[in-house]
Structures are given as C-alpha cells and as structure tokens.
Amino acid sequence: GAGVSQTPSNKVTEKGKYVELRCDPISGHTALYWYRQSLGQGPEFLIYFQGTGAADDSGLPNDRFFAVRPEGSVSTLKIQRTERGDSAVYLCASSPGGGRSPYEQYFGPGTRLTVT
Amino acid sequence: KQEVTQIPAALSVPEGENLVLNCSFTDSAIYNLQWFRQDPGKGLTSLLLIQSSQREQTSGRLNASLDKSSGRSTLYIAASQPGDSATYLCAVSDGGSQGNLIFGKGTKLSVKP
Numbered sequence: 191g192a193g194v195s196q197t198p199s200n201k202v203t204e205k206g207k208y209v210e211l212r213c214d215p216i217s218g219h220t221a222l223y224w225y226r227q228s229l230g231q232g233p234e235f236l237i238y239f240q241g242t243g244a245a246d247d248s249g250l251p252n253d254r255f256f257a258v259r260p261e262g263s264v265s266t267l268k269i270q271r272t273e274r275g276d277s278a279v280y281l282c283a284s285s286p287g288g289g290r291s292p293y294e295q296y297f298g299p300g301t302r303l304t305v306t
Numbered sequence: 307k308q309e310v311t312q313i314p315a316a317l318s319v320p321e322g323e324n325l326v327l328n329c330s331f332t333d334s335a336i337y338n339l340q341w342f343r344q345d346p347g348k349g350l351t352s353l354l355l356i357q358s359s360q361r362e363q364t365s366g367r368l369n370a371s372l373d374k375s376s377g378r379s380t381l382y383i384a385a386s387q388p389g390d391s392a393t394y395l396c397a398v399s400d401g402g403s404q405g406n407l408i409f410g411k412g413t414k415l416s417v418k419p
Contacts, residue, residue, distance in 0.1 A: 232395055232410050233407070295352070298349050300349050
C-alpha cells in the first residue's frame with residue numbers, strides 16, 4: 191500500500207513569507223507526528239496528533255508554527271513570517287496508534303524548506 | 307531531559323565485514339527503541355523496533371539489542387554490503403511522552419566494495 195507522502199518535496203521561499211507543508215499519512219493511521227531535521231542532526235519532534243486533535247505541541251519552536259489535521263487524516267504544517275533559521279527538512283510520520291503503543295512510526299520523504 | 311548519543315559519528319569498512327553501531331540514552335525509562343536508515347536526501351526507513359520488555363530483534367542481516375538498565379542499544383550488521391551505506395539513526399520513545407521519538411545524530415556508514 192501507499193506510504194506516507196509529503197508535498198512539496200522542495201520549497202524555496204523568501205524571508206518573511208508564509209508557507210504550508212502537507213502530509214498524507216498511511217490510511218487508517220490515527221497518530222501523526224511532525225519532526226524537523228537540520229543538516230547533520232537527527233530529527234527533532236515538533237507536534238503530535240491523535241486523530242484530529244494536537245495531543246502534544248511542545249516541540250513547536252514558537253508561535254509562528256502551527257499545524258492542523260481537521261479530518262484526522264491529512265495534516266498541514268503552517269509557518270508564518272519565515273526566517274532563515276527555519277530552513278530544514280520537515281518530516282512527517284504516522285503510526286497505527288500513538289502514545290504508549292507498540293507500533294513503529296513510518297516516515298515520509300520529507301519537505302526540504304529553504305528560506306532565502 | 308532524555309539525550310541520545312550515537313558512536314561513532316562515521317564509520318568506513320570494507321565489504322563483507324561485520325560491524326556494530328552503538329546508541330546510548332540517558333534516561334532508562336523508555337517505552338521502545340527504534341533503529342532507522344536514512345539515505346542521502348531521503349526520509350527515514352524503519353529497520354527494527356524493540357519494545358522496552360524485549361532484549362533484541364532480528365531482521366535478515368540486522369540484529370538490534372537493548373540493555374535498558376544501562377541505557378544502551380547496539381545494531382549489528384552482518385556481512386556488510388555497499389548497499390548498506392547510509393546514515394543509521396537510533397531513536398527512543400520516552401515512556402512518559404505521547405510517543406514522540408528522541409533521536410541521536412546518527413552514524414554515517416560507508417561500505418567500500
């Protein structure tokens with residue numbers, strides 16, 4: 191079956207602009223996670239959805255970052271007033287169950303965001 | 307705060323060698339540990355998931371062990387091949403969290419033909 195997909199694969203934007211990054215999880219997966227990976231680093235957690243609600247958004251760096259998952263499937267990560275420091279690969283992962291579940295997380299290919 | 311460290315940062319071996327990648331974590335109260343592979347410019351591919359109650363998991367030429375009390379995991383790769391060249395990431399799911407993973411920086415493996 192289809193894996194996690196993310197669009198766009200690459201996004202170049204100017205400092206100060208608004209961007210939206212999309213994630214399509216594996217069908218039926220209730221848990222969805224967003225991570226951010228800077229060059230030479232491991233991914234860092236941003237936000238976790240269980241169904242439609244954000245169960246944990248403690249990893250969002252500031253209030254310029256926001257994410258939604260209105261129907262419990264597709265999620266959109268939104269970044270306002272982008273800064274050069276936001277440049278990174280944004281990864282999405284889904285899982286059949288979040289929290290204390292025995293399931294693996296399955297990752298998408300990521301969106302490479304470059305802020306000029 | 308949970309921290310995950312992977313040693314070495316980079317490793318180069320000739321084809322056919324058996325090798326071990328190391329992962330350590332500071333807080334032993336983990337729920338599970340997952341090993342991933344990442345090819346350049348790509349996302350993460352899950353290799354093995356070890357629950358906190360388990361000691362090891364095997365898949366083909368890969369074997370991952372977990373010693374929760376000492377905060378260590380190893381990934382053993384048997385008979386390495388050039389196609390194994392990639393960055394290997396270790397991540398733990400904190401028992402008190404919502405399941406989000408905490409990653410190490412990875413080990414970049416190069417297998418020379």
